[in-house]
Amino acid sequence: EAEVAQSPRYKITEKSQAVAFWCDPISGRATLYWYRQILGQGPELLVRFQDESVVDDSQLPKDRFSAERLKGVDSTLKIQPAELGDSAMYLCASSNEPRGEQFFGPGTRLTVL
Amino acid sequence: QKEVEQDPGPLSVPEGAIVSLNCTYSNSAFQYFMWYRQYSRKGPELLMYTYSSGNKEDGRFTAQVDKSSKYISLFIRDSQPSDSATYLCAMTGGSNYKLTFGKGTLLTVNP
Numbered sequence: 001e002a003e004v005a006q007s008p009r010y011k012i013t014e015k016s017q018a019v020a021f022w023c024d025p026i027s028g029r030a031t032l033y034w035y036r037q038i039l040g041q042g043p044e045l046l047v048r049f050q051d052e053s054v055v056d057d058s059q060l061p062k063d064r065f066s067a068e069r070l071k072g073v074d075s076t077l078k079i080q081p082a083e084l085g086d087s088a089m090y091l092c093a094s095s096n097e098p099r100g101e102q103f104f105g106p107g108t109r110l111t112v113l
Numbered sequence: 114q115k116e117v118e119q120d121p122g123p124l125s126v127p128e129g130a131i132v133s134l135n136c137t138y139s140n141s142a143f144q145y146f147m148w149y150r151q152y153s154r155k156g157p158e159l160l161m162y163t164y165s166s167g168n169k170e171d172g173r174f175t176a177q178v179d180k181s182s183k184y185i186s187l188f189i190r191d192s193q194p195s196d197s198a199t200y201l202c203a204m205t206g207g208s209n210y211k212l213t214f215g216k217g218t219l220l221t222v223n224p
Contacts, residue, residue, distance in 0.1 A: 004156075033212075040121070042201050042214025043157065056211065091156055098210040099145060104156035 004105030006092050012111045018080035021108045024073070025094030033102060034067055034077050035091040043091055049075065050098065082112045116140050119202055119215025128224050132189040134200050136215045139183065142207035146178050148187045149201040151217065157201055161187065192222045 005024040013019050025032050030051050035043035046065065048056040052072040060067065064083070069075040079086055089109050093102040119136045126132055134148075145164055149157035161176040163169045169176045175188040185204070189196055199217040 006156075040216065042117075042119075042203070042216050044214070045211055048210070093156075099205060101147075101159055101162050102212060103159065104149075107154075107156045109154070 004092055004094055004103055006090075006105035006108055008108055009106060010109050010111075012113065013082050014113050015084055016081040018078065019082050019110060020079075021077045021090050021092075021110075023075045023077070023092030023105060025075075025092065025105075026103060027073075029094035029096055029103075030072070031095045031098050031100070032069060032075050033093040033095075034075070035093065037089040037091055037107070039088070046077070048098075055098075079110075082110075084112050086110060087112045117202065117204060117213050117215045120218055121216050123219040123221060125221045125223060126192055128192060128194060128222055130192050130222070132192050132196070132220060132222075134187040134189075134202075134218050134220070136185050136202035136204075137183055138185075138204060138213075140204075140206070140213075141183075143204040143213075144206035145204060146176070146185050147203040147212075148174075148176055149203060149214075150196075151199045151201060153198075160200075192220075194222050194224050197221045 032049040034046045037043040046060045047067045049069045067077045089107045091107045093104045095102045117138045148161040151157045166178050166180045173190045177186040199219050201217045202215040205212045
């Protein structure tokens with residue numbers, strides 16, 4: 001199974017700076033997810049896309065987080081400004097359908113100093 | 114009460130042991146149940162995907178779902194050092210398709 005690609009793998013930034021993460025899901029998978037995983041916890045959904053449309057962003061802190069998937073393929077998650085509490089692993093996943101098996105990328109580990 | 118409860122461990126077993134990992138849940142709408150394995154500094158990897166109650170076997174892994182008790186389990190037979198990882202249960206159901214994860218159980222298999 002081809003992997004979901006994410007970059008960068010690691011990011012260190014200072015608080016109040018802007019950061020962006022990129023995800024390229026397996027080709028043809030219409031549903032894309034961004035999760036945040038704090039150390040010692042399970043992943044928590046931030047946003048779900050169906051093709052290019054956001055269908056669930058109820059858990060996304062919209063005052064500082066934004067996500068887009070302009071052509072329904074790759075996606076970008078942005079944080080501006082970053083806060084200390086944003087330090088976590090940011091995971092991208094994709095599936096063929098909303099309730100289908102979700103396949104995860106390697107994640108981006110963010111450290112905010 | 115959290116929707117999904119999972120014993121965080123850590124769990125340490127000798128090579129060859131049978132491992133039992135468990136989760137309980139409170140949301141009756143959950144119908145799809147998954148187990149993921151996550152190695153350190155990696156993304157979760159799907160191990161098992163089951164629908165509703167019953168057992169599903171794949172090699173050394175068996176997933177068990179008991180909806181009447183709201184309890185799911187993952188059994189690993191003949192455990193290997195390469196099985197050392199964090200195991201996450203996850204589930205979904207209802208109308209919002211949201212996948213809810215447990216906190217994960219850290220397993221170490223000692224050679």
